[in-house]
Amino acid sequence: MTSTTEQFADLSATTLLRFATAGSVDDGKSTLVGRLLHDSKSVLTDQLEAVERVSASRGQDTPDLALLTDGLRAEREQGITIDVAYRYFATARRRFILADTPGHVQYTRNMVTGASTADLAVVLVDARNGVIEQTRRHAAVAALLRVPHVVLAVNKMDLVGYEEAVFAKIAEEFTAYATGLGVPEITAIPISALAGDNVVEPSANMDWYGGPTVLEHLETVPVSHDLTACPARFPVQYVIRPQTAENPDYRGYAGQIASGVLRVGEAVTVLPSGRTSVIEGIDALGESVDIAWAPQSVTLRLKDDIDISRGDLIAPSSSSPATTQDVVATVCHVADQPLAVGARVLIKHTTRTVKAIVKEIPSRLTLDDLSQHPNPGQLVANDIGRVVVRTAEPLALDSYADSRRTGSFLLIDPADGTTLAAGMVGESFASTAETTVQADEEGWDF
Amino acid sequence: MTATVAHVHEGTDAPYALSHLDALESEAVHIFREVAGEFEKPVILFSGGKDSIVMLHLALKAFAPAPVPFTLLHVDTGHNFPEVLDYRDRAVAKHGLRLHVASVQEYIDAGKLRERPDGVRNPLQTVPLTEAIQQLKFDAVFGGGRRDEEKARAKERVFSLRDEFSQWDPRRQRPELWQLYNGRHAPGEHVRVFPLSNWTELDVWQYIAREKIELPEIYFAHEREVFQRNGMWLTAGEWGGAKEGETTETRLIRYRTVGDMSCTGAVDSDATTLDAVITEIAASRLTERGATRADDKLSEAAMEDRKREGYF
Numbered sequence: 001m002t003s004t005t006e007q008f009a010d011l012s013a014t015t016l017l018r019f020a021t022a023g024s025v026d027d028g029k030s031t032l033v034g035r036l037l038h039d040s041k042s043v044l045t046d047q048l049e050a051v052e053r054v055s056a057s058r059g060q061d062t063p064d065l066a067l068l069t070d071g072l073r074a075e076r077e078q079g080i081t082i083d084v085a086y087r088y089f090a091t092a093r094r095r096f097i098l099a100d101t102p103g104h105v106q107y108t109r110n111m112v113t114g115a116s117t118a119d120l121a122v123v124l125v126d127a128r129n130g131v132i133e134q135t136r137r138h139a140a141v142a143a144l145l146r147v148p149h150v151v152l153a154v155n156k157m158d159l160v161g162y163e164e165a166v167f168a169k170i171a172e173e174f175t176a177y178a179t180g181l182g183v184p185e186i187t188a189i190p191i192s193a194l195a196g197d198n199v200v201e202p203s204a205n206m207d208w209y210g211g212p213t214v215l216e217h218l219e220t221v222p223v224s225h226d227l228t229a230c231p232a233r234f235p236v237q238y239v240i241r242p243q244t245a246e247n248p249d250y251r252g253y254a255g256q257i258a259s260g261v262l263r264v265g266e267a268v269t270v271l272p273s274g275r276t277s278v279i280e281g282i283d284a285l286g287e288s289v290d291i292a293w294a295p296q297s298v299t300l301r302l303k304d305d306i307d308i309s310r311g312d313l314i315a316p317s318s319s320s321p322a323t324t325q326d327v328v329a330t331v332c333h334v335a336d337q338p339l340a341v342g343a344r345v346l347i348k349h350t351t352r353t354v355k356a357i358v359k360e361i362p363s364r365l366t367l368d369d370l371s372q373h374p375n376p377g378q379l380v381a382n383d384i385g386r387v388v389v390r391t392a393e394p395l396a397l398d399s400y401a402d403s404r405r406t407g408s409f410l411l412i413d414p415a416d417g418t419t420l421a422a423g424m425v426g427e428s429f430a431s432t433a434e435t436t437v438q439a440d441e442e443g444w445d446f
Numbered sequence: 447m448t449a450t451v452a453h454v455h456e457g458t459d460a461p462y463a464l465s466h467l468d469a470l471e472s473e474a475v476h477i478f479r480e481v482a483g484e485f486e487k488p489v490i491l492f493s494g495g496k497d498s499i500v501m502l503h504l505a506l507k508a509f510a511p512a513p514v515p516f517t518l519l520h521v522d523t524g525h526n527f528p529e530v531l532d533y534r535d536r537a538v539a540k541h542g543l544r545l546h547v548a549s550v551q552e553y554i555d556a557g558k559l560r561e562r563p564d565g566v567r568n569p570l571q572t573v574p575l576t577e578a579i580q581q582l583k584f585d586a587v588f589g590g591g592r593r594d595e596e597k598a599r600a601k602e603r604v605f606s607l608r609d610e611f612s613q614w615d616p617r618r619q620r621p622e623l624w625q626l627y628n629g630r631h632a633p634g635e636h637v638r639v640f641p642l643s644n645w646t647e648l649d650v651w652q653y654i655a656r657e658k659i660e661l662p663e664i665y666f667a668h669e670r671e672v673f674q675r676n677g678m679w680l681t682a683g684e685w686g687g688a689k690e691g692e693t694t695e696t697r698l699i700r701y702r703t704v705g706d707m708s709c710t711g712a713v714d715s716d717a718t719t720l721d722a723v724i725t726e727i728a729a730s731r732l733t734e735r736g737a738t739r740a741d742d743k744l745s746e747a748a749m750e751d752r753k754r755e756g757y758f
Contacts, residue, residue: 016466045731085600086593088646095466097644109621116623223463237479242512250511256476256625261462285475285507293462297475297508310483334621348626351483408624417607417630422623 014090017223020099020114020147022138023124028155032124032193032214033087033100039200040215042089084110093219108141108367108382109334112422115145116408119223122151122214123174127160127190131173137367139174143181143429144330144384146404149221150183153214158192162205182430187221189214230294231319232260233398233406235350236312240299252283252299253308258350258405259398260316261293262300267317270308271396276317277302294405311352313396313406321406323394327356330365330400330428331387331411331421333379339387339411339420340378347391347423349409355392356411362386365428379421387423399426467653474501474641475508476625477604481586481639482508482515484629488586488639489579492518492545494526494534495704496661497590497642500650502537503659504641505588516588517544521575523567523706524551525685530704533662546582548574565686566709572757576612579636586629588639594646595733598750604643610634614753647702648727655720666723667700667715678711702727 023029037043051067058064087098099114115121121142125135142150152174160166171188178186189198190209197203200215212220240252266279281301282292292298300314308314315321327347333339339358347356364376364385379385389411400407411421464472481488490505492498505514520534538545550570553559559570579587593600603619605627620628629637642650654661672679672695673688679699685708688694699712700723717723749757 014466015463016469044733046733085597086644087600088594088644090646090648095646095649113621113623117625237476238483238509240509240512244512247511254479254508256472256479283510285471286510295469295472296464297472297479334623346630348628350626351480404624408626410623410626410628412628412630417628417632419620419623419628422621 014092014094015223016095016097017120017218017221018097018099018118019120019122019218020101020111020118021122021124022101022111022114022141023122023155024126024132024134027124027126028193029100029124032122032153032155032191032199033098035193035196035199036098036215037087037089039196040089040091042087084114091215091219096218108137108384109332109422111138111141112145112332112334115141115147116404116422118145118147120149120151120218120221121147122153124153124155125170125174127154127156127166127170130170131177133368135174136177136369139178139183140181140367140370140429143178143183144332144424146400146424146430147183149185149187150178151214151217152178152186152188153193154188154190155193157190157197157203157206158195162190162197162203164206164208167209184430187211187217189217230259230403231321232262232294232316233258233321233350233403234262234300234314235352235406236308236310236314237351238310239308250301251305252301253314254297254299255314255351256297257292257294259294259403261291262298262316264290268302268314269317269320270306271313271315271320272323272394273307273312275304275306277304277306279303311350313350313352315396321396321398323396325391325394326359327387327389327391327395327397327409327423327425329387329389329409329423329425331379331385331423333381333383333385333421335413335418335420336381337413337418337420338378338380344414345389345420346412346414347389347395347409348412349395349397350406352393352395353412354395355414356389358387358411359390360388362388386428387421389423397425400424401426401430467649467656470645470649471504471507471653473625473644474504477627477639477641478505478508478588480627481588481629485586485637487582487584488516488588489519489546489582489584490514490516490588491575491590492520492534492537493590493704494520494530494537494662495590496650496654496665497592499533499537499659499661500645500653501588501590501641502541503657506541513542517546519546519548519575519578519582519584519587521548521571521578522550523571524549524554525567525683525707527662527664527681527701527704527707529662529664533660546578548578550574566706567685568706568709569752569757572612572752575757579612580610580634584636585631586637586639588641590642591640592642592645592647592650593640596749598753602640602643602753604640605629606638606640607631608636608638612636614638616750616754647733648724651720651724651727655724662704664701664704667698667718669696670699670712671696672699672712679713680711681707683707 021029052063055064085100089096101111101114123138154167154170167190175186190206191198198213234255234257236253237255240254242250264279269276280303282289283299284292341361343358345356346353363372363374364383398406407425409423410419413420550567553574591599601616603622673692700715701712717726
């Protein structure tokens with residue numbers, strides 16, 4: 001083997017981190033993203049030339065790095081980010097997929113979109129302003145979507161004299177708030193995206209800070225979880241039955257393991273029918289294996305010839321979920337048309353789509369102050385609320401707290417196919433008790 | 447959530463970590479199977495280029511040992527590289543697939559499309575593509591587009607709903623949450639599906655190397671007669687060749703993308719193996735499209751505008 005092949009082998013063994021950025025309009029989010037791309041050498045010459053050309057034609061002296069991320073005509077015209085954009089960059093240690101989400105209040109649904117698949121969220125604040133309403137909103141969305149890691153990037157430290165006290169106060173306030181919402185891990189980093197302090201290179205201006213730079217943290221934060229701790233869930237996507245001369249009897253259940261680990265020989269239950277069998281074989285895209293784990297796409301073969309089709313869920317018999325027709329969840333409303341009590345909808349959960357009716361909307365949450373407004377009657381675009389939905393057929397649901405994959409669903413308008421809402425089964429925040437105490441202290445109106 | 451926080455493993459040594467290529471492969475296979483499970487008549491856009499070759503490879507793996515449950519569609523500009531058409535036909539035969547060809551040349555011959563003054567045919571593909579989708583009633587159309595290719599494509603969903611005119615409206619896209627893809631559509635509408643959305647050019651090459659996938663030879667360095675136009679090395683062919691003032695010379699080149707010969711440029715390269723190509727791509731300071739595609743240089747929003755009209 002040549003040395004190139006070895007390098008490539010190393011490179012292909014790197015892991016993938018999906019992360020999302022959130023920040024208010026002028027917090028410098030685009031500059032941070034531009035800096036990360038630029039300093040990790042992920043901006044190529046022709047892209048930079050295009051940015052320079054457009055910046056110059058607008059009469060700007062320096063290239064506007066925000067143009068790297070604003071891909072639509074309307075975004076460039078208005079100088080704002082309308083929609084989530086996905087960016088890709090890599091270091092020797094890891095590959096990154098960045099969901100660059102807009103900061104405008106009216107685009108909460110976009111942050112929800114970006115955060116739904118993120119392992120980590122970067123929440124940006126302006127060091128001069130500290131924790132503001134929008135910061136709390138971003139922290140709340142990250143907590144609601146249960147993003148495992150949150151980074152607080154305190155930006156524009158150069159404008160506050162690189163003062164440790166300013167950073168410490170903001171970090172403390174944010175950490176208290178986010179921890180109260182149940183965010184499990186918070187890392188606060190003082191940065192200047194414009195000057196490049198602590199983004200990719202450690203800052204010489206803040207020797208009081210001993211932690212990682214933003215990139216260093218992104219490179220080292222753990223992305224894999226101990227899946228043996230989560231019960232296995234296997235939504236059946238498609239039944240593979242070649243019925244060919246070579247494979248007359250092959251019957252495999254294709255799907256992506258949503259959580260946990262599956263092993264050959266394991267006793268399994270198929271939901272919602274409740275029939276049981278044993279895993280006879282696991283085909284991992286052409287290779288027969290004894291063990292497979294989330295999020296691998298595999299094909300399972302079972303010992304018994306039982307009736308299984310798309311939409312069924314295979315789970316270990318020892319820890320299979322209960323089925324229900326009454327779904328209690330938090331939803332983020334993402335459509336322009338409202339969602340009202342009594343609405344007939346479709347619910348898409350894993351690979352199963354069933355008819356449903358919205359029985360109740362017990363409350364609407366105001367993210368700014370986490371206050372609950374009882375019985376709003378309907379939810380409109382960007383609202384977050386609790387719903388009770390009755391489904392036509394039983395669903396094997398997990399709590400979103402246990403599994404982002406089997407605890408999430410979409411509500412769809414059966415008339416025109418619009419995605420109405422993103423749903424999360426079970427409790428909204430990991431720790432509501434502490435929030436209530438905080439809320440009482442500050443005299444919030446519930 | 448407590449479980450995932452309390453038992454995390456450090457770095458890449460975690461027992462249940464997936465390499466980035468395995469993660470991308472798993473995600474793409476999931477997308478293929480979702481479409482197979484939910485649509486009546488899907489089709490894979492297959493040009494014989496590396497992205498569509500990787501798509502076909504993934505589809506073969508997703509449904510093995512059963513055959514791929516999709517047909518293929520190629521929009522032939524009439525100016526394709528002969529090596530690539532040859533590869534296309536061999537791949538179709540090898541896997542026992544069915545190929546539909548929508549021909550730009552036939553549209554021009556029938557007077558339904560007019561040749562552009564610059565001879566570039568890529569933008570002309572939109573009409574044959576969208577008419578083939580309507581006539582053959584495809585309801586899901588797989589494309590090999592990647593979000594890293596171009597800034598308008600960075601805004602594209604994995605499942606992208608197109609109206610009865612195949613139009614893309616970037617401001618009216620459905621939010622795409624978790625891995626829950628919404629493929630609902632009215633009769634006449636269809637969904638474009640991009641299983642390689644999250645792949646980069648380097649990922650594609652690394653995957654080709656790992657999976658030992660055969661490619662048309664024009665992706666590797668070879669000596670070829672080329673001439674320079676608008677800063678790009680073009681190969682003469684039936685579509686045309688050097689004009690007055692443009693001189694033809696023999697250079698050691700390879701192609702990073704394969705498309706219409708009139709607007710796909712070659713790059714100087716001595717990379718004759720997959721390893722050498724990967725090393726070259728990793729060190730390149732130019733994007734794939736910036737280096738080799740004339741049609742994207744037409745205007746700041748060239749890709750967005752074409753996509754709005756139904757381009758893939």
